[in-house]
Amino acid sequence: MDINDNIESPFLLKVSFNKLLKHYQVLAENKDEFLAAKAKRVLKAADPYPELKDGFSNPKILQDREKEIRTILQDSFAPVLTKNEIKTASVPFHNLIFNSSERFRNIIKTAGDDFELKIKNMPEDDRYIVACTIILNFCYGYSLNLKRPFYYEIPDANGITRSYKILYNADFCEIVANDGAPEITFEDYEELLDNFENIELWKEKFPPNSYTFKGFVISNIFDVTDDQSISNIKSNLIGEDRRKDEGFMEGFQEIFRSLFNLKDIKIGFSIYNKDESLFEVVYGVGMSSFLLNKKEYAKCSDALCKWSYKKLLDDKQYFSVSDVDKMFEKSNGQAPHIKVLHEQGIKSAIFAPIANDDGLMGILEIVSYQPKVLNSITANKLIDVMPYIVSAVERSKSEEENLVEAIIQKECTSIHPSVHWRFEKEAKNFIKAEFNGEKAIFNKIAFENIYPLYGQIDIKGSSIARNNATKEDLTLQLNAVKEVFIKAGKIESLPIYEQIIYQIDDYLKGLKENFQVDSEQHISSFFDKEIEPVLNHLYKIGELKDEINNYFNSLDDKIGILYKHRKDYDDTIAMINKEMAALLDQKQEDAQAMYPHYFERYKTDGVEHNMYVGESITKEDSFNPIYLYNLRLWQLQVMCEMENSYYQMQHTFPVQLDVASMILVFNQPLSISFRMDEKQFDVDGTYNARYEIVKKRVDKAFIKGTDIRITDKGKITIVYSQKQDEREYLRYIKFLQSKNYLDTDVEIVELEDLQAVTGLKAIRVSVLYHKSEEDKAFYTYDDLMKEIKS
Template sequence: MDINDNIDSPFIIKVGFNKLLNQYQKLVEADNDFIVANARRVLDIADKNPILREGFSDIKLLKTYEKEIEGLLQDAFSPILTKNEIKTASVPFQDIIFNSSERFRSILKTAGEDFELKIKNMPEDQRYIIACTIILNFCYGYNLNFKRPFFYEIPDGKGIIRYYKILYNADFVEIVPKDNAPKITQEDYEELLDNFENIDLWREKFPPSSYEFKGFVISNIFDVTDDQSISNIKSSLIGEDKRKNQSFMQGFYEIFRSLFGFKNIEVGFSIYNEEEGAFERVYGAGMNSFLLNKKERVPCESALCKWSYKRLLKENSYFSISDVDKVYKNTKGKVPHIKVLHDQGFKSAIFAPIANEDGLMGILEIVSKEPWALNSINANKLVDIMPYIVSAVERSKNEEANLIEAIIQKECTSIHPSVHWRFVQEAKDYIKTEYNTGESPTFRKIAFDNVYPLFGQIDVKGSSKARNEATQKDLSLQLSLAEKILNKTLQKKELPIFEQIKFQVNAYCSDINTHFKVDSEHEITVFLKDEIKPVFELIAETEPELKEDIDDYFSKVDEDLDVIYFYRKHYDDTVKLINTNMSSLLDEKQIEAQEMYPHFFERFKTDGVEHNMYIGESITKHDSFNMIYLYNLRLWQLQVMCEMENSYYQNQHEYPLGLDVASMVLVFNQPLSIRFRMDEKRFDVDGTYNARYEVVKKRVDKAFIKGTKERVTKKGKLTIVYSQKEGEEEYKRYISFLQSKNVLDEDLETLELEDLQGITGLKALRVSILYHNENDDKNFYTYKDLMATIKS
């Protein structure tokens, strides 16, 4: 087998010892008789085996001349040092070793028969280019300084990965250009400097097999496990999204196992919450805390004894427990951190504070199920790695703080991405002004002019009536249960106070059925909490026969509200589900709409879902706005409103209560200005004229059709409110299009609305929505058909 088989390289490689023998040729002239005799011994081997000087590519010859090669390399591989030095003679760029020290052979033997020796960080795709850089150095004198540390990763007898750094000695290498090798010019060299990744260019300048490589390399190998473990810890901690990576902690364990030199080790963390004075669990894939065990949070005083508390929190010093069982026995299991280790089966441990100049941030916990494995001696290994862990925790805390702020902003004071650039711009100006003047500047007004508004809502019809009915049912049920218990009590003991309370219960029952008022709920609730509850608690103590009835009464009462919350819960849960589901659908559809053309969007949950959109040049920042994007967004809005209605009625069977919804869109053709109100942390219209739009939004869904007492919004219909003729014509075109798609029915109405306070001239288009089964888009139903299908 030839060394060069299946190898893509600019080299034809031959193992040869010519350059080494030339060194011995010089030593024959030395003054030292011993050196001369040794040199002649080596040369005599070469003279008897000329192929060793000439070089060869047949791998089998390495075995044939094994003893002779060992004789040539005796000085380089001293028998005196062979058990200490880790050294090999090998073919470069390949894992072909033909001579090695005894210690190297021992390391490989310990690794096992299945272990395959490979240089760990020699990139396959760069080997050709690395060979070319060697040629540039040897043949043309260009030193590119492309030296990179190479490593072996070899397991020891305990299965721990140990790291060995390889340093090459190339003193005995000869590289000679062959006839087909192009001569490298200065111009070629300069071109190559800027094209390291261009393999085709390197192959052009250094064609395959265009140089002869004769010789061998000596590898001096050093155990750098501690240094590499520290480097690996540093690299691991720099990586992003560590908490999400399931394999991160497993890899972290392996690094610590290499550092401490034994397999049975686990690593955990706990975070110190200074405000709460407690240790808390770190959330993430594979993250554990052995100090907390399965608890989420433990006060520091409960997790540690006084000495360990002082050691970690006050002195910021680490400590070890080399024999947990012994300490547990001596302290009778009363020391909290010893007990928690003992309960988990750990026999030795090290606790190290993760602290900076501001104080403790967390605890690094290293534990083992072997006694004495972790102790005060090997705890000193942490000195070199703790700075990296501290730095990583500092960064992690900052990232978490930023994440918390981002979540708060997203959930509570969201700045929509479409206008975020404007806030960034102002923030940069703020920082610049503060830096230049040294004074605290004001955050300037953020406004967008000439934007077109769109408003829509899908609202629960008769929500106030539905909630009142639910409230009446809950209160009636509780009052009737109370009346039954009072009747039984009066049969046992006729106290005037019980009769008076029963009279009040009957009066409230009558009020609920005849004239239930706005403040009735509060009044009755206070009566049930402040008067009924303490009386029933007294009856339960004094009349054992009634205790079961009273327990049954209280079992039906909500613990937090102190009243029966059954029918109202059904209502509240239904509205909540409607809001959640409709909002989710709207948010999902918004992603598509933003891709069509960016615009401002916000939504609000009320008894249904409302949304505002603003579109215009000042929001997009780019000179790209065209009215076609406004028309497109208006059509998109109508389609989405119909989809939301369909989605609601398709899933209505999943809601606790059967409620109806009605959809409405408000058309406003004039552009307006909006500004961000710093005090309210939201956008609002800017200026008196534009305020008319906000007034219409708030009142229009309550408007009546002119000359009637019928509300403009109606279940099963989409209502489009407008004030100008051009709006009517535009939306009739959209309606006609949606009718052709079987989204809307053919019963289009044009309606005039009663004047609202300060608002006149409003009109509306109203048309029925067609509903379809989610499994059959071909069949469409009116609202009436849909209700008949649902009830059948």
């Protein structure tokens, strides 16, 4: 019998008190006679048994030398503190405890005979790797900071799960390399730094039992249930779509039970509707309101008495009802909030306002079916958690408002201010016709003789980046599930497991050699229809529960697939679009101040924008071509600034992508009209459609006679067809070169012919990037005029 049996670890464990006894050897020479005598007594008890110093792994010795060990550890486990301290002596990564305080023993006894003490947040693979990092620190001097808190979760007499934080004292241990242990080089160390999750690599560098751990550790354990409950409340409130989560409310109530140390409590919410002075239920799985009982809403004045109304709505302070039955009798059943609690059999309750600087947002309701357990004293526990609940409600309200606004935008549309007058005019005509009893028709909204400006900052290679992210995610998920089936084959020798592994290998080969558009769909279907049913079968067997749980935990909760690299890609695209669109919107305010014009932008793989300027839009006799030239120069300058802004923030994105910018010059005025079915403006007429064709195709075009795309990272491409456009933009480029926006490498190229469009040319010029945002202001009217007239 050996404590190392059935344990895979780089450590060969030996219990030893050598370092502690050395400490007593020093104390034995102390001038303090009392300390010296005590130390000599400890040494005398240990001397006849050299195994206590040399180390042993037979647990029977712990029983045989129990008296001597207790003497050796007497100072570490002071009898005067044994009922207060929670402390154990053990060896690391092992459930062998050979000495403990009385309070620890009582806690374990209360948990029940079937309770198994386990560290909550220490996976089996991590145990091995953490042990290896200890060796790196202890034996090789590499300072690896892997310190993280470990916890026990132990039920108390009331069935409440309490959290205990473990702090280790490793002063009394020694670690030495055994014969044949591989020497760890600096190259090994560097390799391990980037491979924490690669258990096989760690086992290669630190084979099982290649080092001897000699000594023991003291665990100082602290009840941190309140702190952990607050942390759990915060964590539970961070996630999205919690109202759709079936287990959220039960888990949330369980956390509050731990916080209040009360098994018999429930949590409710009611939302405050300020506009109508109502309390309303929160729609969500498992959510209820004890204040409203089974009603969907109630007037605030009907749900509360005057005193409680003032307390919650005006003073924004919580209050308790420690004895509902007593208060029901005292108020003769007239206090509405007491009456509704009494009807539900509730005996005590706390009502807490969820409020911010803008006022009340809702009510948190905590109720119990026992009297007096919820009171004004226990209510003070809410002080630390209410800020998180307030933040969660604020975020929820903001998300709901955004959702409402998104639906309005989708179902209606937002009309740009520059053309709003035209829609208003037609709406008034519509109303007027109806009032006069005529047939009301909403006339077509169109603008003639206007000049278009189009630009885009496009993400280069977005399809390739997306495909690569998809391949990486699918490869990770296939390999993860393959490991499960390899282990399953060792437990049950079924041909179906071999067939599944063969299919997985086939998919992995396909991902590596021939990724197709439909590969993602086929593999996802394979997971849904073939893998999950078999995993459910394996889960019932039980031996692979941990592996299967780990696999499913690695999947995204919402979409049920491994969504790591794709999430990084999607997050990057979203962040790029958000930042670029925000910058463009900000710059647009200045452009509108120069001269009013129609503006719209779209988020795709990058940001596109359309601008239309002309007399028919501004509805007044003010248009001059100078304003068109002004906006063209503004557009070119802003595109340079967007390029600069992008590359200044590129390092903050999860995936490093490049962008390419393009401007399309269309020299002839055209007409646009509002398409009611699509809720957007589009060009009007067959001739003008040529402009839309060029817009959709030109950024994918090649330079004539080459396979080089017309757009490129680091450059701005200006596409045009008329010589006068070329001369105009070369002047703008020269001007922006003088401002250090553009480089001097100007090139003029011809484009390959597009369908139905020929004769296009392009100016390509490199952008100069700046580390700071200096020299970004718009230029004076005089500067602009000098450049245009030169």
